[in-house]
Amino acid sequence: MSEIKRSATREGYGKALIELGKEDERIVVLDSDLAAATKTGMFQKVFPERHINCGIAEANMMGIAAGLAAAGKIPFASSFAMFAAGRAFEQVRNSIGYPHLNVKIGASHAGISVGEDGPTHQCNEDIALMRAIPGMMIINPADVIEAEMATKAAAAYDGPVYLRFGRLAVPVINDRPDYKFELGKGIVLREGKDMTIVATGLTVAASLEAAEMLEAEGIHAKVINIHTIKPLDEELIVQAAKETGLLVTVEEHSVIGGLGSAVCDCLSEKAPTRVVKIGINDVFGESGPALELLHKYGLDAEGIYARIKQISR
Known part of the structure; x- marks a missing residue:
């Protein structure tokens, strides 16, 4: 490999x-x-x-x-x-x-x-x-x-x-000939029918890896990359909610006011759906190696996988 x-x-x-x-x-x-x-x-x-x-x-x-x-x-x-x-x-x-x-x-x-x-x-x-x-x-x-x-x-x-x-x-996940960047438009990176992972920034790659781990457990997760948080691609978010039900947002940011909040603002009005937010849970960070911190705060593939397994029981 x-x-x-x-x-x-x-x-x-x-x-x-x-x-x-x-x-x-x-x-x-x-x-x-x-x-x-x-x-x-x-x-x-x-x-x-x-x-x-x-x-x-x-x-x-x-x-x-x-x-x-x-x-x-x-x-x-x-x-x-x-x-x-x-x-x-x-x-x-x-x-x-x-x-x-x-x-x-x-x-x-x-x-x-x-x-x-x-x-x-x-x-x-x-x-x-x-x-x-x-x-x-x-x-x-x-x-x-x-x-x-x-x-x-x-x-x-x-x-x-x-x-x-x-x-x-x-x-590097976008080194492919069909990659296209468009302001305000999310990108579906993986199809799935059981739930949708909506990720942004460095958590996108980790979410893709977590989706592969979930696949082995029989959970088929759709993965969406939301690079533009404002304006949010509400059409794509609503479509995913209607297709898969549960949405899990993942971000290297507080769960207050970031991607998760933007998704909830959208769905509460246009398509009420259960949303679980994975991010920094209203706490300050701490000093330490970056990869170890991402693991401790549940923002690596293993952490995302474990959280989704927990809520999917």
Whole structure:
């Protein structure tokens, strides 16, 4: 068996920025002294005149990005999710969201897979924060290929976008000729009749693996990749609910306000269905190796499989 290819989604972000920079002189990249970590340093090497290091001043960076957008540029403001969505929330809301400016926020190192950096840096609340901002699009790619495509799609979209990337190298699942990325459209990765797993980000690969384990137990699970959390592909979610009944949402984010909440908001109105949310259960993370943390919090394939087995009894 060939070895599974792995790469961090932030790598796709950096690669896409270079390609976008070559195609469009309006592309400007900002970072908060984290160019190496967010991979915006890749863009900086090719286009130093269009890269702005704002220093450890994320609020100021968002204000600068807003000004650039108002002047006709397409700015990508990059930092860790905890700082981009958390520390700079007011500026994102008032300076970018309120005037609906064409700013793209590249938020890296999201979720507990930041690992040893601990709970102060493990942002499990960013999707909830960004969902609450009117008009903010939210994209959480599953692998490096999807991250690259999402970044390009965000650049072509006119309006504010929150792009969520990870630190951890994750399996590449979209390296196939028929792969297509479309904003606001979920992707059915596996068919099944007994239940549906709705996953986002790094949990998509783990959910596919869990579905294979469930298959051996006679449980046929449909798996959907929701890369765009806002706007949610409600048509696909409702269709899955009607076809399979039980839905299980999986996310490297709090179970409050993220993908699970978006799915519940949709179904409670359009197709009342039982939904079980797998994610961070209203607790802070802790410092430790990323893979061990994902296992402890039940977000690896084994944890997803065990939880679904438990509720399927």
